[in-house]
Amino acid sequence: MRIAAITPSSKLTQSLKKILEKRHDFEMVNIEDEPDVVFIDISELENGFEMAETFKASHESEIILVSTKIGKEYFRRAMQVGARDLLIKPLNSEEVLESLAKISSLLKRNKKGHQGNGMARIITVFSTKGGVGKTTIATNTAVCLEKNTGKNVVVIDLDLEFGCMAAMFGLKTNPNIVDLCNTEGPLDPEVVEKVLQVPVMTRAKVLVAPPTPDLAAAVEGDGRKDKHRNYVSEIISILEQNYDYIIIDTASNFRETNLTALDRSDKILLVTTPDIPTLQNTGKCLDILLEKLDYNKEKIQLVLNRSDGAIGLTETEIIESLDYPISYRIPSDGKVVVKAANLGEPFVCSVPQKPISQSIDRLSKSIAIGFGDLMDSEIRKPRNKKTTFFQRLFEK
Ligand SMILES: Nc1ncnc2c1ncn2[C@@H]1O[C@H](COP(=O)(O)OP(=O)(O)OP(=O)(O)O)[C@@H](O)[C@H]1O
Numbered sequence: 437m438r439i440a441a442i443t444p445s446s447k448l449t450q451s452l453k454k455i456l457e458k459r460h461d462f463e464m465v466n467i468e469d470e471p472d473v474v475f476i477d478i479s480e481l482e483n484g485f486e487m488a489e490t491f492k493a494s495h496e497s498e499i500i501l502v503s504t505k506i507g508k509e510y511f512r513r514a515m516q517v518g519a520r521d522l523l524i525k526p527l528n529s530e531e532v533l534e535s536l537a538k539i540s541s542l543l544k545r546n547k548k549g550h551q552g553n554g555m556a557r558i559i560t561v562f563s564t565k566g567g568v569g570k571t572t573i574a575t576n577t578a579v580c581l582e583k584n585t586g587k588n589v590v591v592i593d594l595d596l597e598f599g600c601m602a603a604m605f606g607l608k609t610n611p612n613i614v615d616l617c618n619t620e621g622p623l624d625p626e627v628v629e630k631v632l633q634v635p636v637m638t639r640a641k642v643l644v645a646p647p648t649p650d651l652a653a654a655v656e657g658d659g660r661k662d663k664h665r666n667y668v669s670e671i672i673s674i675l676e677q678n679y680d681y682i683i684i685d686t687a688s689n690f691r692e693t694n695l696t697a698l699d700r701s702d703k704i705l706l707v708t709t710p711d712i713p714t715l716q717n718t719g720k721c722l723d724i725l726l727e728k729l730d731y732n733k734e735k736i737q738l739v740l741n742r743s744d745g746a747i748g749l750t751e752t753e754i755i756e757s758l759d760y761p762i763s764y765r766i767p768s769d770g771k772v773v774v775k776a777a778n779l780g781e782p783f784v785c786s787v788p789q790k791p792i793s794q795s796i797d798r799l800s801k802s803i804a805i806g807f808g809d810l811m812d813s814e815i816r817k818p819r820n821k822k823t824t825f826f827q828r829l830f831e832k
């Protein structure tokens with residue numbers, strides 16, 4: 437990989453040269469030589485973040501920011517400008533190599549995989565039963581997909597009345613989807629991009645739901661500025677052009693917004709839990725998806741959430757009762773799930789080693805493999821025990 441540095445003094449270049457001198461897989465080059473990765477020393481530059489953002493907008497290179505200061509606000513800014521990492525000065529060789537190795541494997545995958553060419557993969561997390569874990573699964577799956585593939589991921593909270601995705605990511609409720617539906621004239625990628633929010637701990641972006649239930653009407657009901665427009669469909673069409681994965685969280689119904697999302701989806705993750713009322717509900721939901729909406733079986737994957745809570749029911753009984761295979765199992769872990777929701781940090785970031793995080797990591801890898809964005813061998817790779825900078829930052 438070709439590495440360059442942007443810094444007013446030569447110190448950063450010197451320390452990178454020293455760290456990389458024995459590595460034949462990395463080569464220090466000039467900034468004009470189309471480097472794969474550029475280190476930008478934001479603490480030595482005036483308006484360092486702005487400079488990094490301008491650079492990223494006009495170059496293909498991945499960027500790593502270097503600073504004397506760190507903290508959540510710095511991380512948020514780093515993610516917003518599109519950096520892959522933020523490293524503290526003086527540079528630690530292990531951290532530099534770890535960060536470069538991650539980018540190297542992402543670049544290799546991106547060469548093979550989907551290129552964000554107007555064909556985003558759309559994955560809707562759905563159920564007709566409330567409280568089964570849709571939002572929990574959508575949030576954490578989006579973070580894992582971004583982390584594992586390095587692709588551009590956006591999450592849409594389509595639970596228009598009571599969506600709480602903003603809280604799950606520690607975001608504010610403004611700007612939100614209503615801002616898009618109140619825009620004069622046709623929507624364009626620039627307008628949509630301005631309304632997306634960037635959480636601290638991931639590069640995945642989020643389109644937040646309306647802050648109060650009455651505002652849902654501005655998106656899908658009589659409160660629409662133009663009653664002939666399907667804003668949800670328009671927003672999906674725009675995001676589809678610039679993102680590789682669109683993850684959609686839904687409310688538990690078959691109203692128009694959800695039908696739009698389900699129709700546009702490549703994959704539906706149908707969430708259920710191992711209790712009779714929910715399984716009966718899921719059975720009816722499957723009938724509608726397969727028979728009334730005529731979706732094929734490949735499109736629908738069943739996720740058994742709280743899979744270890746099946747008291748008095750065997751998994752075989754569950755599968756037989758639904759007459760449908762279970763694709764993914766997510767264990768129960770109230771402590772982890774509630775803590776993550778209260779802190780606004782997806783648990784796959786804060787406690788990636790917990791079984792519940794690992795199960796969602798496997799789910800996201802399996803999805804990425806299905807779409808050709810990851811190789812099968814990666815799903816069985818043992819986890820790197822060493823924590824990343826992000827994990828250390830958010831470790832509790
Ligand atoms: N695997 C799990 N282990 C423990 N608790 C869980 C798990 N999954 C979800 N929960 C808890 O169940 C509740 C519902 O989860 P979540 O909000 O994700 O479901 P939902 O389907 O999106 O609900 P709604 O239909 O209200 O939008 C939350 O309190 C959440 O903390």
Ligand SMILES: [Mg+2]
Nearest residue numbers: 570571595686
């Ligand atoms: Mg929800």
